[in-house]
Every structure is written in C-alpha cells, then in structure tokens.
Amino acid sequence: MEDELTISIATHADDGIAEEIHRLIPQLSQTAVFDQAVLTRMLAAESVDLFLARIAGTVVGMATLVTFPIPTGLRGHIDDVVVDGRVRGRGIARELLNAMIARAQAVGVRSLDLTSRPSRESAIRLYEASGFVRRDSAVFRYQPIPNP
Template sequence: MSADIRVQVAESLTDEDLAAIEQLLPQLSSSATFDRARVLSMLDHDGTDLIVARDDGRIVGMATLASFPLPTGVRGHLDDVVVDGEMRGRGIARLLLEAVIGIARERGLRTLDLTSRPSRESAIRLYESVGFQRRDSVLMRYAGDLA
C-alpha cells in the first residue's frame, strides 16, 4: 500500500477531484451517471458524507455515508464504495471502510448497513473482514416511476 494514501471526508472538491470522481463512477456501475451539481450538493448535505482516498492528492477511491434519524435510532448506510482499477489490491478500500466505520462510531449510529451484489465475492469478503455480517433480509426496490 502506498504510504501517500490519505482518507478524509471531502469538504470541497476541485475540478480535478470532480474529474476523478467522474472516472470512478463507471467502475462502480455501468448505469451510474456523473452529475457535477449532485456531487457538489453532497458537500452541503447534513446527512451525507463523501469520503475520499487520495494518492499524492489525487482521488483514487471513494465511499458515501448517508446518516439519518429514525424513530428507532440514527442509522447509517454505506454506498458507492469504489477504488480505481489501477489502485486495487493496495488496501485502499479497507482504509475507506475503516474511515466510514470510525465516523459511524463517532456519531453514535445505531446501525451501519450496506448492500452488495452476490457476484462481488471479493468485496463481500472485505466487508466481512472489517465487521459487516450478512443478514437474512430481502432487498426491495420500488420499480415505479419516481421522477
């Protein structure tokens, strides 16, 4: 792992940062679309944190933590974990996950959840290695039009 990797909550993003995020999105999902305004809006949203991994200042990985209060407690959801393909295998995803877990602890979140496709076996092993456990649950997504 590169000694120059630094993981932090993004407080601002340069044009170079946004370009790096735009390059990461297709590596996360073939249907993901980049929207500069949407990404920038995350910086000011109280319930959303964009956690970035930088190698010599350049964003090479990211994760998103959404935190929200519910009647049963403040919950968290981890989404959009991705590391640039050229940087994989260096422990960057683990650093991102550990940072998100640390933030969740600091905020006193009651739970921290994530979802992953079953085909992403290596990612699932990584999630389990940092303390995530599989749950007997059915993931549902509304299939109607929300726009």
C-alpha cells in the same frame, strides 16, 4: 512519502475533484451517470460524508456514508464504494471502510448497513472481515417513472 495513502472527507467539489470522481463512476456502475450538481448538493447535505482516498494527491477511491435519524435511533448506510482498478489490492477499500466505521461510531449510529452484489466476492470478504454480518432479508427497490 509521495505515494502515501490519505483518507479525507470532501467538503467541496471543485472541478478537479469532480473530474476524478467522474472518472471513477464507470468503475462503480455501468449505468450510473455523473452529475456535478448532484455531487455539490450531496456535499452540502449534513447527513452525507463523501470519503476520498488519495495517493500522491490523486483520488483513487471513494465511498459515501449517509447517517439519518429514525424513531429507533441513528442509522447509517454505506454506498458507492469504489477503488480505481489501477490500484486495487493495496488495502484502499479497507482504509475507506475503516474511516467510515470510525465516523459512524463517532456520530453515534446504532447500526451501519451496506449492500453488495453476490458477484463481488472480494468486497463481501472485506465487509465480513470488518465485522459486517449478512442479514436474512430482501432488498427492494422502487424506481419512479420520470414525468414526460
């Protein structure tokens, strides 16, 4: 079927894939900047899986799963979940999430975390419907000041 949704894990970033990811980035964040060198480095990292959702061969969504060992076990974190605004509401984010959960279980993660802005109500409903539970914690961020 021509408009069938497929989910895969990217293994490389040719110019076409990079261009499609570059197109999605502004829909993810107004402040994020696309860097193809960082994308290439990310895809080479053993601990990172970039999931791509495609319809008719075109990337329409993406999400990143990072797994890492710490003294208390293998942990996972989901980041940068975005679906193209033109195809939202078709269950693509749910399929990306299901694929990441399956991958995390396959590699043996002890827990899988993600964060979401409170304003993303539909995303939060999806995460909760998928088994994620809100935690009573605070998220802190440190942003180093670049050297001149």
